[in-house]
Structure formats: structure tokens, C-alpha cells
Amino acid sequence: MNPLVTPEIGLVFWTTVSFAVLFFLLAKFAWKPIMGALDDRERFIEDALSKAEAAKEEMSRLTNENEALLKQARIERDTILQEAKKVKDQIIADAKDAAHKEGARQIELARIDIHNQKTIAMADVKNQVAALSIEIAEKVLRKQFEDQGKQDALVAELLKEVKL
Amino acid sequence: MKSKIFTLLRICAVFLTLTAFSIPAFSQDEHAEHAEGAAKKFEPSEIILEHIADSHSLHIIGHAQLPLPVIIYTHKGLEMFSSAKFAYEAGEHEAEAAGIYKGNYNYKLISDKVKIVNEAGEVDEAASSKLYDFSITRNVVSMWMSIVVLLIVFLSVSSAYKKRQGKAPKGLQSFMEPIILFVRDDIARPNIGYKYQRFMPLLLTVFFFIWINNMIGLVPFFPGGSNLTGNIAVTLVLSVITLLVVNLNGNKHYWQHVFVPGDVPVWIWPLWWVIELVGIISKPFALMIRLFANITAGHIIVLSLISLIFVFKSFAIAPVSVAFVVFMDVLELLVAALQAFIFTLLTALFIGTAVEEHHH
Numbered sequence: 001m002n003p004l005v006t007p008e009i010g011l012v013f014w015t016t017v018s019f020a021v022l023f024f025l026l027a028k029f030a031w032k033p034i035m036g037a038l039d040d041r042e043r044f045i046e047d048a049l050s051k052a053e054a055a056k057e058e059m060s061r062l063t064n065e066n067e068a069l070l071k072q073a074r075i076e077r078d079t080i081l082q083e084a085k086k087v088k089d090q091i092i093a094d095a096k097d098a099a100h101k102e103g104a105r106q107i108e109l110a111r112i113d114i115h116n117q118k119t120i121a122m123a124d125v126k127n128q129v130a131a132l133s134i135e136i137a138e139k140v141l142r143k144q145f146e147d148q149g150k151q152d153a154l155v156a157e158l159l160k161e162v163k164l
Numbered sequence: 165m166k167s168k169i170f171t172l173l174r175i176c177a178v179f180l181t182l183t184a185f186s187i188p189a190f191s192q193d194e195h196a197e198h199a200e201g202a203a204k205k206f207e208p209s210e211i212i213l214e215h216i217a218d219s220h221s222l223h224i225i226g227h228a229q230l231p232l233p234v235i236i237y238t239h240k241g242l243e244m245f246s247s248a249k250f251a252y253e254a255g256e257h258e259a260e261a262a263g264i265y266k267g268n269y270n271y272k273l274i275s276d277k278v279k280i281v282n283e284a285g286e287v288d289e290a291a292s293s294k295l296y297d298f299s300i301t302r303n304v305v306s307m308w309m310s311i312v313v314l315l316i317v318f319l320s321v322s323s324a325y326k327k328r329q330g331k332a333p334k335g336l337q338s339f340m341e342p343i344i345l346f347v348r349d350d351i352a353r354p355n356i357g358y359k360y361q362r363f364m365p366l367l368l369t370v371f372f373f374i375w376i377n378n379m380i381g382l383v384p385f386f387p388g389g390s391n392l393t394g395n396i397a398v399t400l401v402l403s404v405i406t407l408l409v410v411n412l413n414g415n416k417h418y419w420q421h422v423f424v425p426g427d428v429p430v431w432i433w434p435l436w437w438v439i440e441l442v443g444i445i446s447k448p449f450a451l452m453i454r455l456f457a458n459i460t461a462g463h464i465i466v467l468s469l470i471s472l473i474f475v476f477k478s479f480a481i482a483p484v485s486v487a488f489v490v491f492m493d494v495l496e497l498l499v500a501a502l503q504a505f506i507f508t509l510l511t512a513l514f515i516g517t518a519v520e521e522h523h524h
Contacts, residue, residue, distance in 0.1 A: 003217060003277070004396065004460065010235070010298040011218060011397035015307065019401060022311045022373065027365035030318035034344060035364055037325035044330065 208471035216391040216463045219276050219302040220247040224386045232305065236278060237296040240268040247273075247299070269295075303398070306390035310376045318372070347371050347508060355512040359519050363512070366409060370402065371508040378459060378500030382493060384466075393503070394459030396452070403452035406511045411444065414518040447514055451507055458503050462496040 145151045222230035231248035249265040250273050264281060265271045269291065272281040278299070280291040317336065324337040333341045352360040352367050377393045392398055420426075422440040425433070469488045473481050 003275075004213070005456075007397035007400045008218060008301075008395075009296050011301065011303055011395060012401055013298055014300070014304045015398045015401040018304075018307050018311055019369075019373065019405070022314060023366065023369045025315060026318055026369050030315075030322040031365040031368050033322045034318070034325055035348075035361070037329065038341070038345070038348075041330065 206471075206474045206477075208468065208475060211471060212464055212467040214276070215389075215467055216394060216460055217276060218391075218395060220250075220273060220278070220299055222302055222305060222386065223389075232302065233300045234271075234278060235298040235300065236267070236271070237298060238268055238280075238291075238294060243267045302390050303392045303395055306380060306387070306392050307377065307398070309387055310373070310380055310392070314372055314376060344368060351505070351509050351512045355509070355516040356519065357516060357521075360512075363409070363413075363515055366405075367508050367512055370405070370511060371504050374402070374455065374507055375501055375504035378503060379497070381459060381463065382496050382500060391460060391463050393455055394463055396456050399452040399456040402455070402507070403448035406451055406514060407444070407448040409511070410448075410514040410518045413515060415521075417520065417522040418518045447510075451510055455503055455507055458499055462492070462499055466492050466496070 145154075220232055220234060222232060224230055231246045234243075234245055234247050234249075236243045245265065245267065250263045250271070263272050264285060269280045270282065271278050272285060272287075273279075274281075274287060278295065278297050280288045280295055282288055317340070321337050321340050324334065328334065328337070332338075347368050348360070348364060351371070352364055356363055374393055377398075380388045381391055381393060383389055422444070423437065425436055428436055466489055469485045469492065472485045473479070
């Protein structure tokens with residue numbers, strides 16, 4: 001047989017032994033740690049990816065929540081503002097009303113006062129005028145009745161008028 | 165890691181230095197070739213076959229060869245000596261006894277194979293057939309070198325994974341990781357299924373062993389150039405490993421399919437068993453032949469192209485030859501990876517059919 005295709009027992013033996021040794025050494029000291037490390041790393045990456053996905057979901061959930069909260073807050077703010085405005089308007093209206101009433105009351109009081117003062121003043125003036133009139137009349141009368149004859153004439157006249 | 169490589173380089177340097185000293189003592193070819201002279205016709209097929217076959221010495225450069233240990237078992241027991249002994253004898257004895265080493269028997273290298281010869285140097289075929297040669301040949305040395313390289317590379321990669329736990333790969337680690345992942349994700353997982361993890365060490369070892377040895381074979385000078393994965397003995401061992409792994413891991417369904425084919429009429433069963441048995445054997449057999457033929461063919465083509473220069477005895481042909489050789493070498497680089505891939509892929513596929521869960 002052609003030596004090319006005739007396996008030599010020596011090389012068969014040494015190949016078997018050498019390959020067995022190589023396989024044992026590599027399997028124990030190279031492939032096991034390498035495959036282990038690769039698997040670990042792959043698991044780690046997968047884990048990290050799924051965690052990232054979860055984080056993303058959580059994030060979007062939080063964002064949605066935040067948005068809802070923000071919306072709610074905005075609505076609340078609007079209502080509060082509206083209420084405040086209402087209250088303010090009310091207060092202003094009330095204040096105006098009160099001021100108005102107070103003003104009217106004051107004016108009324110002032111009017112009454114003025115009226116009173118006027119009455120008092122008028123009374124005073126009347127008294128003064130009466131006194132003055134009496135004084136003037138007294139003075140006139142006094143002047144007129146300085147002359148005795150005149151007094152007698154007047155009495156006579158008056159007596160004439162009296163009809164008994 | 166750097167210091168490791170440096171140490172390796174130093175070891176190589178020492179090794180080469182020692183080799184250089186041993187060269188002058190071992191140059192048996194020189195006298196013979198000078199004597200025969202230039203008149204000797206150039207035989208490309210002889211040269212090529214010599215290059216792709218195994219050898220008892222390491223060819224370094226020119227006529228410089230490094231002797232390797234010869235380990236022989238005969239019924240008289242185990243013998244171990246340097247292959248240089250075949251040469252030493254040449255100087256001391258007469259021409260007919262040249263290259264004979266006298267151990268338990270008279271041994272001589274006939275076309276680089278140890279044979280038992282008589283005193284006259286004639287081969288004793290009957291005795292030679294009972295000789296078992298366990299020598300550390302060129303291919304064995306080449307294989308050990310590849311194993312050393314594989315161990316250095318992958319133990320350092322492995323330690324990188326331990327040191328840089330949880331971090332991104334770096335350097336050699338980042339070069340090897342995609343290849344390892346390729347074996348896992350494109351060879352093991354799709355063919356074996358979820359049980360792939362159990363077979364990863366084997367598939368990775370087979371893949372890198374074949375690949376690196378294919379590539380070492382492409383290096384045209386020492387310490388490369390051996391035709392390890394193009395040697396039928398090596399591919400035989402690899403395919404027998406596949407055969408054993410596939411069939412030892414065969415599950416109930418696998419064996420049921422082989423021995424108790426439900427839909428087939430009972431009277432065909434014996435024929436069915438024969439066919440299935442042939443199938444079981446032929447699958448790894450094809451693996452063996454495929455790897456052997458591809459790598460050997462590549463070597464033969466490259467060597468033939470180089471031989472053209474000597475056949476035509478012209479430097480003019482050299483550029484053409486070299487251009488084709490470069491092209492072939494690039495192609496062979498692809499084939500080196502491709503054959504490693506195919507061998508591993510088919511092994512995974514066969515394992516996959518053996519461990520597959522049937523749902524019908």
C-alpha cells in the first residue's frame with residue numbers, strides 16, 4: 001500500500017497521547033475558565049440590558065406620573081387662583097359696600113348734625129332777633145313816651161277805641 | 165505574558181544553538197550526493213513525497229539535519245537510540261553496511277522508515293513487519309511544538325479572563341475571543357443544540373489543533389513545514405475521536421434509529437443495520453480522508469510549483485513559480501482555517517444527530 005495512506009503506528013500512538021494531554025490541559029485550564037467567563041459576561045450583559053429596560057419602563061412610568069401630577073397641580077392652582085380672585089372681588093365688593101354705607105351714614109349724621117346746628121343757630125338767631133326787637137321796641141317806645149302829653153293822647157285814643 | 169514569550173524565545177535560541185553544534189557531526193548525505201554529482205536526475209515526485217512524508221530527522225537548512233530519537237519495539241524489547249546512529253555507522257563500515265545500526269537487530273533507514281536488514285543491507289520483510297516504530301519523528305516534534313504554542317496561547321488567554329474578570333477583552337484575548345465565540349455560536353450551538361456546552365472543550369481543542377497544525381505546515385522552513393494534518397495517522401486519530409465521542413454520546417433515539425427503525429418492514433432490518441453501520445463508520449472516515457487529502461494536496465501543489473524551477477533548470481521560471489506559490493500559500497491559508505472549520509463543524513453535526521431529541 002502507498003505509504004501516504006498507511007497510518008504509522010508510532011504517529012497514531014503519539015498523536016493519541018499528545019492530543020489526550022492537550023485536551024485534558026486545555027479543557028481544565030483554558031476552556032473551562034474561558035467558557036465560564038464568557039457565559040458570566042453574557043449573563044451579566046443580558047442582566048444589565050433587562051435592568052436597563054426595566055429602568056426605562058420605570059422612568060416612563062414616573063414621567064407619566066409626574067405629568068399627571070403636574071396637570072393636577074396646574075388644575076388645582078387654577079381653581080385656587082380662581083377662588084382667590086373670587087374672594088378678592090368679594091372682599092373688594094364688600095369693602096366698597098361697607099365704605100358706601102359708612103359714607104352714607106356719615107353724610108346722614110353730618111346732615112343731622114348740620115340740621116341740628118342750624119336749628120340751634122336759628123333758635124339763637126330768633127332769640128337774638130326777639131331780644132333785639134324788644135330792645136328796639138323798648139327804645140322806640142321809650143323815645144315816644146318821653147313826652148307826657150303824647151302818652152295821655154295815646155291813652156285817650158286807646159280809651160276811645162275801647163267800647164264798653 | 166511578555167516575559168513568557170521572551171522565555172520561549174530564549175528556549176528556542178538555546179535549542180537552535182545546540183542544533184548548530186550537532187550539525188557537522190551529521191551530514192551523511194553530503195558525501196553521497198557529491199559522489200553521485202550533478203549527473204543525478206532531478207526526480208520531483210521523489211522529493212515531494214519525501215517532503216510530505218514523516219521523517220526521523222529534522223531538516224533545518226541545506227544539509228543540516230537534527231537527529232531525533234528512534235524508539236523501536238520488537239519482540240526482543242524496547243530500544244531507544246538517536247537517529248544519528250544510522251549516519252555514524254556510515255563512516256566506520258564498508259559501503260554495503262552504510263547506515264546500519266546494530267541493536268537487537270540490524271536496523272537501517274529505507275526511505276526514512278526503520279527496517280530490519282541482514283548484514284549485507286538487504287531488507288528482511290518478515291522481521292520488519294513485526295517491528296513497531298514509536299520514534300519521535302518530525303511530525304511528533306511538530307505536533308508537540310503546536311501543543312506548546314496552543315498551551316501558551318490559551319493558558320494566557322484563560323488567565324487574562326481571570327485577571328480581567330468582567331472587563332472587556334484585551335490583546336491576545338480579544339483576538340481569540342471572536343474565534344472561540346465563532347466555534348460556540350456558529351459550530352456548536354446550531355448543530356448540537358442546548359447540550360452544546362458538554363462538547364465545547366473537544367470542539368475547541370480539535371478546531372485549534374487542526375488549524376495551528378495546518379498553518380505550521382505552511383511555514384516553508386524550520387521549525388515549520390511538517391505535513392502533520394496531511395498525515396493519515398493524525399487524521400485517523402482525530403476521526404476516531406469523533407467516532408467515539410459521537411457514538412458514546414448517542415442517546416436512545418439515535419440507537420433506536422440504527423437498530424429498531426420503526427417504519428421499516430422487519431425483513432429489511434438486517435440490510436438496514438449494515439447500511440447504518442457503514443454510515444457510522446463512513447462519516448468519520450470521510451473526515452479523515454478530507455483533512456488528509458486537502459492538506460497533502462496543498463503541500464504537493466506548492467512543492468510541484470517549486471520543483472518546476474529544477475525541472476526546467478532555469479531561473480526564468482522562478483518568478484512564475486514563486487507567483488503561483490504565493491497564490492497557493494494564500495489559498496492554503498484559507499484552506500487551513502476552512503478544513504479546521506469543516507472538521508469541527510461536521511463533528512458537531514454528527515454529535516448533534518447523536519444527542520438530538522426526537523419529537524415524533
